[in-house]
Amino acid sequence: MKLIKDIWFKRRDIVSEGFDESLEYISKLIPLKIHKISSGTKCWTWKVPEKWGIKEGYIEDLKGNRLLDLKDHPLHVLSYSLPVNKVVSKEELMKHLHTDPKRPGAISFKFKYYERDWGFCIQHNKLKKFTKDKYKVFIGSKFEKGALKVGDFTIKGKSNEIIVVVAHLCHPAMANDDLSGVSVLVDVAKKLKKKNNYYTYKFLLLPETIGSIAYLSQNEDIIPKMKCGIFLEMLGNGNIHALQLSRQGSTRLDRVAEYIMKKKLDNFRKGLFRKVVCNDEMVFNGPGLDIPMISISRYPYPEYHTSDDNLKIISEKKLVESRDLVLEILDIMDSDYIPKRKFKGPVFLSGYGLWVDWQENPKLSENIEQIMLRLEGDKSVFDIAEELDMDYREVRSYLDGFYKNNLIEKKNGSFKN
Numbered sequence: 320m321k322l323i324k325d326i327w328f329k330r331r332d333i334v335s336e337g338f339d340e341s342l343e344y345i346s347k348l349i350p351l352k353i354h355k356i357s358s359g360t361k362c363w364t365w366k367v368p369e370k371w372g373i374k375e376g377y378i379e380d381l382k383g384n385r386l387l388d389l390k391d392h393p394l395h396v397l398s399y400s401l402p403v404n405k406v407v408s409k410e411e412l413m414k415h416l417h418t419d420p421k422r423p424g425a426i427s428f429k430f431k432y433y434e435r436d437w438g439f440c441i442q443h444n445k446l447k448k449f450t451k452d453k454y455k456v457f458i459g460s461k462f463e464k465g466a467l468k469v470g471d472f473t474i475k476g477k478s479n480e481i482i483v484v485v486a487h488l489c490h491p492a493m494a495n496d497d498l499s500g501v502s503v504l505v506d507v508a509k510k511l512k513k514k515n516n517y518y519t520y521k522f523l524l525l526p527e528t529i530g531s532i533a534y535l536s537q538n539e540d541i542i543p544k545m546k547c548g549i550f551l552e553m554l555g556n557g558n559i560h561a562l563q564l565s566r567q568g569s570t571r572l573d574r575v576a577e578y579i580m581k582k583k584l585d586n587f588r589k590g591l592f593r594k595v596v597c598n599d600e601m602v603f604n605g606p607g608l609d610i611p612m613i614s615i616s617r618y619p620y621p622e623y624h625t626s627d628d629n630l631k632i633i634s635e636k637k638l639v640e641s642r643d644l645v646l647e648i649l650d651i652m653d654s655d656y657i658p659k660r661k662f663k664g665p666v667f668l669s670g671y672g673l674w675v676d677w678q679e680n681p682k683l684s685e686n687i688e689q690i691m692l693r694l695e696g697d698k699s700v701f702d703i704a705e706e707l708d709m710d711y712r713e714v715r716s717y718l719d720g721f722y723k724n725n726l727i728e729k730k731n732g733s734f735k736n
């Protein structure tokens with residue numbers, strides 16, 4: 320919550336001072352390695368844009384009355400707007416004024432990163448104030464050579480295989496999209512840093528789409544090491560969780576996420592790849608890479624991409640719920656193993672202290688034989704828990720008892736997606 324409060328109002332455009340300052344702020348919470356990719360660098364079919372900045376922007380009538388001023392809200396000028404300084408007719412001005420009629424009291428968030436144009440964003444219900452024929456428009460934006468930055472926090476595990484967690488950081492002066500995802504990511508990273516992990520975890524903070532493309536195109540050697548990933552955003556609003564499946568749709572991560580959501584949440588919705596919400600999974604899980612990437616959000620919400628996406632709609636309780644969900648998913652991914660039978664015939668449970676009283680734990684007692692029949696080395700603990708609709712930790716701790724008695728061997732992480 321503090322992170323969101325401290326940096327939500329910054330102008331974090333894709334390559335900008337506000338973006339760099341936000342990364343710097345976060346690097347005090349988790350130690351980030353900052354990758355820099357210069358403006359103009361060719362990245363597969365894309366090119367890194369110039370750094371964009373703005374200090375001043377306004378619309379006045381010819382008597383000098385201001386109808387819009389950037390000082391009132393960073394969203395008032397279109398992201399990556401060209402500079403402009405001229406008198407225009409009302410008709411021309413209207414072509415460059417962006418509003419959201421569905422939310423007439425809010426300023427809409429609009430960007431034109433790659434088409435060169437100038438423009439302002441304004442509350443729809445303020446349009447009626449434009450009654451004159453001519454206006455002075457001024458946008459003091461600056462384009463210069465800079466560097467796109469990607470924040471990378473990596474926690475080495477026993478395995479070189481990487482689980483990647485991604486959030487974008489390029490939405491100016493809004494809170495839920497995208498800082499709620501960033502804050503959950505930071506908290507998950509802090510928690511995992513204290514653990515002894517099997518997988519290597521890579522947490523990436525980047526500008527949407529171009530950040531993923533720039534980072535991955537300049538670090539192609541890392542792509543085959545990435546086992547799967549989670550994209551996080553829009554987690555502070557009041558809506559239920561939405562799980563967007565990976566392109567593959569039924570990988571281990573897809574199944575674990577759905578299993579945890581069913582167990583922990585009263586309600587959630589599930590959708591196919593790119594059918595819930597569109598973010599950087601199109602790069603990671605896209606053509607030529609195909610790293611399975613699920614997305615967890617609370618999309619949709621009515622304040623989306625407007626100035627109403629501010630601190631008022633963020634609930635700390637929701638952020639905590641989402642963080643715990645991600646931690647549970649990663650806990651299963653990380654601690655799962657394949658138990659392989661070393662015994663013959665049904666195990667003499669009482670002799671090994673593995674007998675379970677049906678009155679004390681009917682579900683486990685009832686399923687012991689079913690568990691014992693699934694130890695041929697083709698199923699993981701999670702597979703067994705999922706199949707028998709049991710609690711993963713309970714199955715794991717029961718099978719750990721088999722392991723301590725030398726009745727099974729453990730194979731870690733050797734399962735495929």
Ligand SMILES: [Zn+2]
Binds near residue numbers: 490624
């Ligand atoms: Zn967005």
